[in-house]
Amino acid sequence: MRDGQKAALNLANWHHFMDALKLAGYRSEKMISSGTTIIFSYVLYLIGLRDYGVDRVTMRQTIAEFFFMATLTGRYTNSPETRFESDLSLIRDLPDGTAFLARLRALCTTTLTGDFWTITLPSQLATSASRSPSLFAYQAALIKLDANALYSPLKISAMVDPAVKGTKAALEQHHLFPRGYLEETGINDLKQINQIANFAAVEWPANIKIGKKPPADYVPPLDHAMSADERDRLYGWHALP
Structure with missing residues (x-):
């Protein structure tokens, strides 16, 4: 028991484990939807x-x-202890480390x-929840793809760096079809307006500048500022048609 406690409280172990989360693409605590998943993953x-x-x-x-x-699927969201006990039973008494990893x-x-x-x-992505595990997994x-924010030269990884803090978040979720524009066209249901598919990661100055302009107005000037290859790569990252 004491040896286990010592290992769990060892800062070298903890920090190296936290690097695993960064390796998975989760660089900010705001992207974590389940603290339980972190604890159980640390145990493993x-x-x-x-x-x-x-x-x-x-x-x-x-x-x-x-x-x-585990975090994408919400593996330890409902009845987490029961689910983890089940997982532990699958890794007990294995012959060696190779079998454990397998x-x-x-x-x-x-x-x-x-x-x-x-x-x-795809069905999980059809949501307006602001803290959706599927949205965080996409981010x-x-x-991991070293993607830029939409219409920005800055990498998303740099914009969510926890070491950089300001009075306003560097990275914001922008409505591709702005709320003001949709409301003017008669779409007032927030579940539709705030669908994950209607959001893209942008710098906050760009978000403010776009305002409630429709894509037909704000996209062409931004597209013209890029080469065809840059545009194709950006559209691929952000799942744009």
């Missing part, structure tokens, strides 16, 4: 290090993958199936 990280002798670098990569899966990756593979990506996730993916 320590089990890999202490009980199965997995080296730190390999363990960090595997936990990064597992954390992404079991964790198998959990990811059997959860993030083809049907998840083509059916479950994490943009960070």
Whole structure:
């Protein structure tokens, strides 16, 4: 018990584990929708290090993958203790570290199936929830892709850096079809206005400048300022047609 407590409170272990979250693309606490998922992932990280002798670098990569899966799917949101006990039962008494890593990756593979990506996730994205795990996972993916904010030379990863703080968030979610514009056209349902698909990551000055202009007005000048390759890459990152 004391040895386990010592390992859990070891700052070197904790900071290296936190690097796994960054490796998964989660660079800001504002992107975390479940603190429980962090704690349970840390437990698995320590089990890999202490009980199965997995080296730190390999363990960090595997936990990064597992954390992404667990937070995206809300694995430990409902009845978290019961679910975690079930997961623990799957990793007990394995022969070695290789088997342990394989079991964790198998959990990811059997959860993030083809049907998840083509059916479950699209349905989860049809939401106006501002703290949706699927939205945070998308933002994490943009960070992993080293993507720029929409119509910006700045990387999203730099804009969410927790070391940089100001009176206003550097990164904001911009309505592609602004709320004011939609309301003028008769669309007043906030569930429609605030759909995840109607948001893109932008710098806050750009968000203010766009105001309630429709895309037909604000997009052409921004497009003309980029090369065709830059525009295609930007549209790919931000899932624009």
